Amino acid sequence: MAHTPNQNLQGIASWNVAPHESSWTADKAVDGNTNQTYLPTCAIAAFNINVYKSVWWKVWLTRKFNIAYLEIYLRSGTTSRATGFSLYTYEDVSYNPPFGDTGSLVYRHDPMSGCPVSIYNITVNKLAQGIAFFNERPDGFTSSCLSVDILKTTIDICEVRVMGCDQNRYHFGCTDACSDKCKNRHCDAFNGSCIYGCFDPNAVSLDCIVCDNGTYALNGRCVQCGHCKHDTPCDKGTGRCLSGCEENWTGDLCKECVDGFYDKDCSRKCGNCLEGVCDKTNGTCMSGCSANWQKPLCQKCIDGFYDQNCSTKCGECQSEFCDKENGSCLNGCKTNWKEPLCQECIDGFYDQNCSTMCGECREGFCDKKNGNCLNGCKTNWKEPLCQECANGLYDESCNLQCGNCIQGICDKKKGTCTKGCLQDWQGPMCNVYTTRESRTGEEFSKTSLVVISVISTLLGVILLSALTIVIYLKRTRCLQQNAREHSNTDHLSSKDTEEKYDELTGGKEDHHYTSINSTNRESVYQEIHTYGNSEFNEVI
Structure with missing residues (x-):
């Protein structure tokens, strides 16, 4: 277009500064010469003569074009003067950048990104007739470009090449025509999509296709809306549910399960995942399970635990496993444990292993933790365990009375007096009575034996x-x-x-x-x- 003089498309170039030399005028920036060192072919303003705080250069083409991109060739060696420059497109010949409703910013160089380079390729993709270059040095201007003059600026442009097609064509080489579906047959300069709207007011998307209610345009075809609340239709162009999502659904398109749910209809709740979140497709707890839950879904207790929280250990089951919901031991209990949970002893046994029999309790059973007979002992047995005879009694059934033992205490199995006999009684069980004479004779006999022993020795x-x-x-x-x-x-x-x-x-x-x-x-x-x-x- 503007870079090919023989097409007579350059239009009119102008600026708001005086040239450094009378021949280095504004139109030299669209003469088709990209030489950046031969100044007579460049538009060069009088930088050292005048102090310019704000400058602009613009070109008004002969007609509107579908502009794809710009090539900017700055003067070599003086690119720091262009630090902070901006490029605009405009639709009104009287437009002066940067002001005016018809101007549209295309590019701005960041003064804190260093000095400008000498050649720029800047995407435009816009219908326009005018191109404008603008630069200024406002109060407080700063830059990371070390050689920039922060007080004044200028214009040193050797060439501006406007690359594009006629307003109804697109693609490299301008080989394709914009679709009739596009509004005014204006389209994207690169791919032909209808970026300026569609001819049919009911059409949606850049492809200008018409979708039924409950569908929306995606990649050139109509697809089903997400799970919009109350089955309301979605936006046909974007697919967004304007009234919100159904329960357990989320996202702009309402096509994703909320955290904590999964499956194709988001109806299944995640298991007891460690972080409360599972894979929204298959329910796998990616961070692992909470305590006592089984991977990968974390929806069942591990073996040996049960209840809704998997917090209760199975009882003394024969197979060590129980029903994971109610705790019942499916194969019965170990010895002396009570079905179905096998968590307490059967009647008549106690302790943590249910291995100790209750004593002689009055009603035949005892406390299953400590063995105490809650209703007392049978006759002649000693509380609280009722496992030994009361004092003064012995034998397996505690029916025999101790002999004449000191303190009345005897061995509760054999009846022997462990602390000796009362006076006048003898024998292991202190049940043999002795007179004084027999005791004297016995004592004499004992003394005689001692004397004889001494003499013999x-x-x-x-x-x-x-x-x-x-x-x-x-x-x-x-x-x-x-x-x-x-x-x-x-x-x-x-x-x-x-x-x-x-x-x-x-x-x-x-x-x-x-x-x-x-x-x-x-x-x-x-x-x-x-x-x-x-x-x-x-x-x-």
């Missing part, structure tokens, strides 16, 4: 001592006899020795050996021998 000690002495003397006598025999042998030996020494030494030599083997040894043996005889004779 002393006699035993004396006899043992005498026997020890005799053994000792006999051993001593044997030793002395052996000593005498040895003495005689030594005496003979000494004589032989004397003779041998005399022969060796001759008559002239006086050896010391002669005096050692004579008198001293003989006198010692004589003395021992004499003592030994007198000592033995005295003992024997």
Whole structure:
């Protein structure tokens, strides 16, 4: 269009500033030349001569076009001067940006995003005849572009290319015509949809299709409305339920279950999910179950628990499982537990395992926790458990009375008096009476036995001592006899020795050996021998 001069579509370009050079005028921005460095082909305002706080440039095309996009070529090296610029389309030749009802903002550069680039491709997709460029430096203007002049601005545009089709055509190359269904046959410049409305007032959507009540347009066809309240129809263009949703449904289209419900009709309540929310299609608790509920739906108790909250443990069932609603043990109870719940002992048993029998209760049953007989004991049994005889009685049936025991207490099974008997009574059960005479004789007999025992012990000690002495003397006598025999042998030996020494030494030599083997040894043996005889004779 405007970028092809031989089509004569450029129209008239104008601005509100003076050119830097007389030939660098506003129309140079639509001459078809995109050179960004050769200034005679650009629209360049006098930046260094005048201080411009607000500038605009615009072009009024020869007719209205279905504009797809714009290509903007700024002067190279001075793009910071365009910081914060805006682009508009307009419908009135007298329009001056940015004011006026006929102007429509297409793009604005954010001054805090840095300096502008030198080439822009900006989507428009709009029916328009005029294109406008605008920039200003209001008080307090700031920017992240470091080289920008925050006090003044200007226009440095080398080319503006307006890309589009005639107002009744669309697509790249403008190959397709807008549909007759579109209002005034105006359509989207890229896909041909009826973005400006439909020829038929009953038609809806960008495809301009007509839908019956209870349906709406979606992707070129009519589909069923969601679950609108009281079955009212939905908006045919958007599908929204204007009167709200039916119970358990939510969303703009009322096609989604509210939290806590699932299934195709949102009629099923989520199980006991940990976070209260389940998959709205299949009911799976994605975050897991609350305590004692079974995955994945969390709608049944895990084995071993029952009731509506799955908070009660099954009783002592034979199979450890019970009915998950009422707790009944389906296969019966363990021994001594009461059906159907198996949570208490049968009559006659108690404790936490129901393994202990009640005592001799008056009515045959007891408290099933502690075993106390609530209505008292049978005769002769001791409360509260009634499991042993009352004091003074014994036997398995507690029908026998204790003997004459001290404190009247006896073993409650055997009847023996554990603390002894009262005076004049004896025997394990203290039921044998004794007179004083019999007790004296008994005491005498006991004393005699003690004396005899002592005397016997002393006699035993004396006899043992005498026997020890005799053994000792006999051993001593044997030793002395052996000593005498040895003495005689030594005496003979000494004589032989004397003779041998005399022969060796001759008559002239006086050896010391002669005096050692004579008198001293003989006198010692004589003395021992004499003592030994007198000592033995005295003992024997």
